[in-house]
Structures are given as C-alpha cells and as structure tokens.
Amino acid sequence: METTERSAARAEELFRGLGGAVQDGFPAVHAPVYRTAAGTAYLKSPGVVILAKPQTNVRGLGGFLEGFDPDLGFPGYLDDPTELPGSSQLCKTAGQLCYASFGPRRTTNENAASYFGRLTGAGHGSVLEHANFSFLLYGISRSVTHELVRHRAGAGFSQISQRYVSGAVLRFVERPEYQEDGELHRHFEERADRAAAGYGEMAERLLELQGEGHAM
Structure with missing residues (x-):
C-alpha cells in the first residue's frame, strides 16, 4: 500500500x-525556446504553469x-x-x-x-x-487542444487566438521523433523557416492591399 x-x-x-521549479508556492515546468539558424523560434517540449489552486x-x-x-x-x-x-x-x-x-x-x-x-x-x-486548478499549457499542438476542448465537461478553456494575434509571437513545436533523427530535425527546421517566411510575406501583402483600400 x-x-x-x-x-x-x-x-x-x-x-x-x-x-520543474516552484515559485511562491506554485509549480511550473517551462520549455526552453530554440531557434533555427535563420532565427525561427520553436519548442521541443510542452510547458505547464499552475496559475490557480x-x-x-x-x-x-x-x-x-x-x-x-x-x-x-x-x-x-x-x-x-x-x-x-x-x-x-x-x-x-x-x-x-x-x-x-x-x-x-x-x-x-x-x-x-x-x-x-x-x-x-x-x-x-x-x-x-x-x-x-487553472493551468497554462504551451508548446502543444492545436490537435491536442482540440481533443481537450472536445472533452471539456467540467472545464473551461481560453486559447491564444489564431485570428487576432500577429506572427510576432509565432513559435513551432518539434515532434520528439524529429528530434531523434538528424535528417528529420534538419527538415523540420527548414520547413519552419519556410513557413515563417511565407507567413510574413503574405501578411505584408495583405497589409499592402488593405492600405490600397481593398476589403479584407
């Protein structure tokens, strides 16, 4: 027993x-932030912070x-x-x-x-x-949060908006199996760089169109 x-x-x-570490009686496990050679930010593990208990x-x-x-x-x-x-x-x-x-x-x-x-x-x-308890979870995919929300009985959720938050806070998450293989890790970083760059280019173009009076 x-x-x-x-x-x-x-x-x-x-x-x-x-x-993990405890600050003012509240535990937290933070995830280090990594960057590609081009400066794209990404995480390798989830982070969790207890906000209320x-x-x-x-x-x-x-x-x-x-x-x-x-x-x-x-x-x-x-x-x-x-x-x-x-x-x-x-x-x-x-x-x-x-x-x-x-x-x-x-x-x-x-x-x-x-x-x-x-x-x-x-x-x-x-x-x-x-x-x-109230937790902050970060470094997890949208598919994970969707599963949590699907089974939300007795729980409340607030998430970072994908509509009203700029790409300035964009961060990717590397899957564990990518971290364990050099080739997959390289592909992940390259794809993250391309995705971040492409997002920035499209956002700039949309701002240009908006400035020209086009309806967005």
Missing part, C-alpha cells in the same frame, strides 16, 4: 526530472466538530500530524464528511493515497470535483 509520503516523493522526483483551511471546521457528542472525538480531526496539499485535504474532508468520518477510526492523512483509491474504485468521484 502506497502512503501519501511515498506518492508525493514519486511525484516530486518526476517534477524535478522535468526541470485551492486554498484550504480545515481549521474552520472547529466549531462544527465541537458541536457533536464529545465521546465521538471529532475535534481530534484537526490534530492530524500529516499535512496534505490544499486540494487533497479539501477532497479528503469532503469525502469523510459524507460519512461523518471525523473520529479516531477515520483514515488519517498519512493514508490519503489509499483512501482516494478506494473512493475512485467505488465510483465516488464527485468528491474529487471540489478541487479546481
């Missing part, structure tokens, strides 16, 4: 392995827990020595509220990982919906 500490250690190892304060339950029979030992719920991330604590408390599992025989925070496993195994996933 995996404990909360072991699960957190594995997640931390993966996070650090991806070059739950802020949880279970201490506020004190007055609620003290209102029950003292023999139940509910106030001891607040004395758990293992601290959980706000999101995990929020979901665990929501799940234990359903069964008033605040007494000494409850699942403690140390075993939260197995507790969540039992919840999902029993189909009680609704308690996990209490935790909401």
